[in-house]
Amino acid sequence: MTPLEEGPLKTAIDALGERLGFSVKKIFVLDASKRSTKLNAYFSGIGHQKEVVLFDTLIAKLTEAEILAVLAHELGHATHKDTLKGLFRTLLLLFVYVGMLTVILLNPILFKAFGLSGVHFGFTLVLMFILLEPVQILISLFTNYESRKAEYKADRFAALNTSKDAMISALRKLTVENFSNLTPHPLYVKIHYSHPPIASRIESIERG
Known part of the structure; x- marks a missing residue:
């Protein structure tokens, strides 16, 4: 995994987490394309402190709005415990x-x-x-x-x-x-x- 580079996507993810009451500590990109074509993203961490992991396949195939929707879905799971x-x-x-x-x-x-x-x-x-x-x-x-x-x-x-x-x-x-x-x-x-x-x-x- 490598940290997500500074840019519009990272800024948008940080803003989404802040708006929904979660502190996004780190955002990583997982080099999944060497092993699979599947798209995925997930959060790790306890409570409202979260780290984000994005598959590189997800970034390649989805738009920024779609990636944010997928991450919001995962934050929905966290919100509903x-x-x-x-x-x-x-x-x-x-x-x-x-x-x-x-x-x-x-x-x-x-x-x-x-x-x-x-x-x-x-x-x-x-x-x-x-x-x-x-x-x-x-x-x-x-x-x-x-x-x-x-x-x-x-x-x-x-x-x-x-x-x-x-x-x-x-x-x-x-x-x-x-x-x-x-x-x-x-x-x-x-x-x-x-x-x-x-x-x-x-x-x-x-x-x-």
């Missing part, structure tokens, strides 16, 4: 895993049913992952729903605080460059997608 909410969901998921592991270990009869003489930790892990499969589907229905809802909110935040047209055009370019599926099956989306399909996101932004 989506990272903290995601961490809480992860801790709940970890609690489920530990709980299931404990239940298996405290029931030697399960091991005897498979021909083992007693508790075997390695087999416990195998059995736990087998039993988790149906549970994981139910969990993913909830976690992916919450994640998609957060994406809609972050999109609207970006459209409100930058430009609705820029956010929509950025999403379209991201979809093309990242080879996203334009028409996934609705059931597959509910089970597997943490982000809504592009058409649904654009429709949500246009509704305001």
Whole structure:
């Protein structure tokens, strides 16, 4: 990563962060084009102190207005504390895993049913992952729903605080460059997608 050079883009990003109540400490450009054609940008940092990382592919393919819209989307996640909410969901998921592991270990009869003489930790892990499969589907229905809802909110935040047209055009370019599926099956989306399909996101932004 290299620091973003002084210029209109850096000035605009600094101004965006200040306007939305975030202090942008540093802005870096990641040399991603040697490994991928994907476009991406993200923030790091705790609280309102943020560092910005832009893929060089993003800078090459998007206009300044579109880049600001993408960054505003990420700041929307920070404003709505989506990272903290995601961490809480992860801790709940970890609690489920530990709980299931404990239940298996405290029931030697399960091991005897498979021909083992007693508790075997390695087999416990195998059995736990087998039993988790149906549970994981139910969990993913909830976690992916919450994640998609957060994406809609972050999109609207970006459209409100930058430009609705820029956010929509950025999403379209991201979809093309990242080879996203334009028409996934609705059931597959509910089970597997943490982000809504592009058409649904654009429709949500246009509704305001």
